[in-house]
Amino acid sequence: MNFNAIKETEAAPGATGESAYEEKVLSEFEFRLIRDYIHDYCGIFFEDAKIQTLAMRLSSRMTVLDIGSFSEYYNYLKFHPRGGDETAELIPRLTNNETYFFREINQISLLVARLKEKIKNEGIVNFKILSCGCSSGEEAYTLAIMLEEAKIYDRCKIDITGVDIDGKILRKANSAEFTAYSLRSTSRETADRYFLRDGEKYLLDERIRKRVRFMHGNMVDQHLFRMFKDVDAILCRNVFIYFSDSAICRTVESFYDALADDGCLLLGHSESLARITDIFITERHKNTMIYVKSGT
Numbered sequence: 340m341n342f343n344a345i346k347e348t349e350a351a352p353g354a355t356g357e358s359a360y361e362e363k364v365l366s367e368f369e370f371r372l373i374r375d376y377i378h379d380y381c382g383i384f385f386e387d388a389k390i391q392t393l394a395m396r397l398s399s400r401m402t403v404l405d406i407g408s409f410s411e412y413y414n415y416l417k418f419h420p421r422g423g424d425e426t427a428e429l430i431p432r433l434t435n436n437e438t439y440f441f442r443e444i445n446q447i448s449l450l451v452a453r454l455k456e457k458i459k460n461e462g463i464v465n466f467k468i469l470s471c472g473c474s475s476g477e478e479a480y481t482l483a484i485m486l487e488e489a490k491i492y493d494r495c496k497i498d499i500t501g502v503d504i505d506g507k508i509l510r511k512a513n514s515a516e517f518t519a520y521s522l523r524s525t526s527r528e529t530a531d532r533y534f535l536r537d538g539e540k541y542l543l544d545e546r547i548r549k550r551v552r553f554m555h556g557n558m559v560d561q562h563l564f565r566m567f568k569d570v571d572a573i574l575c576r577n578v579f580i581y582f583s584d585s586a587i588c589r590t591v592e593s594f595y596d597a598l599a600d601d602g603c604l605l606l607g608h609s610e611s612l613a614r615i616t617d618i619f620i621t622e623r624h625k626n627t628m629i630y631v632k633s634g635t
């Protein structure tokens with residue numbers, strides 16, 4: 340398909356065609372096309388009311404590519420040989436990377452207690468944990484700090500993997516350099532023990548940094564989970580708030596298959612599987628809850 344030809348001849352539905360700027364009006368038809376494309380690709384769903392938000396976020400990419408209409412941009416994403424690269428470039432502009440150390444900590448404390456219990460009762464010495472939608476790594480590193488504090492590393496090997504669709508944020512995760520904003524729920528003692536201050540930066544202790552690895556991946560892609568079997572815990576917190584119910588359902592099925600029979604799933608406080616799927620059992624605890632594959 341010749342995209343230059345499209346650019347010259349195809350006016351965007353709803354566009355005035357007067358100038359490149361005027362053409363960047365996102366019609367409802369184009370909105371639905373692009374919204375569905377994004378949704379199929381990564382699960383993120385833009386409600387109808389978000390049409391302006393989406394238009395704004397796409398516009399900067401269209402300017403870079405010198406694309407004048409949203410229809411043309413859609414065709415580029417879908418059919419151009421470089422459409423896959425462009426999709427990878429676009430998706431991080433649509434995601435929210437908000438995260439911080441020791442966020443929703445009761446749940447992580449519960450996970451640490453579960454692991455301790457397993458070591459005590461079953462003598463288990465190898466654990467696999469995934470942080471899906473890990474952003475810049477604070478969640479995965481918080482877990483590594485808490486396992487260190489609980490002295491679990493002395494007794495076992497724990498494989499913590501952070502997965503995110505946003506390659507740029509993963510570079511930040513790997514660098515393990517943070518600002519005070521990321522440490523806003525971290526106690527002074529913990530900060531002193533695990534971070535080195537360098538001007539405005541907080542550098543995570545190398546011991547903790549080495550305990551987490553990061554991987555670029557799309558959790559909606561079922562192939563991703565083929566490499567994960569018998570996982571003990573999956574943390575997928577504050578990601579599903581941006582997904583449609585159907586994408587949550589699909590993703591949670593992959594989680595189910597990747598988890599060990601006694602594995603558990605941790606979602607964010609405002610996220611729930613109620614009315615979406617009943618494959619997991621809800622386990623309620625004081626101040627928090629988790630999902631398990633089978634009840635005890």
Ligand SMILES: C[S@@+](CC[C@H](N)C(=O)[O-])C[C@H]1O[C@@H](n2cnc3c(N)ncnc32)[C@H](O)[C@@H]1O
Binds near residue numbers: 380439
């Ligand atoms: C708000 S952050 C949550 C960070 C962390 N889990 C927490 O609770 O603090 C959401 C992250 O999910 C990632 N994400 C969104 N869709 C994804 C997908 N389909 N596959 C992998 N990561 C995704 C985003 O790039 C973003 O970094």
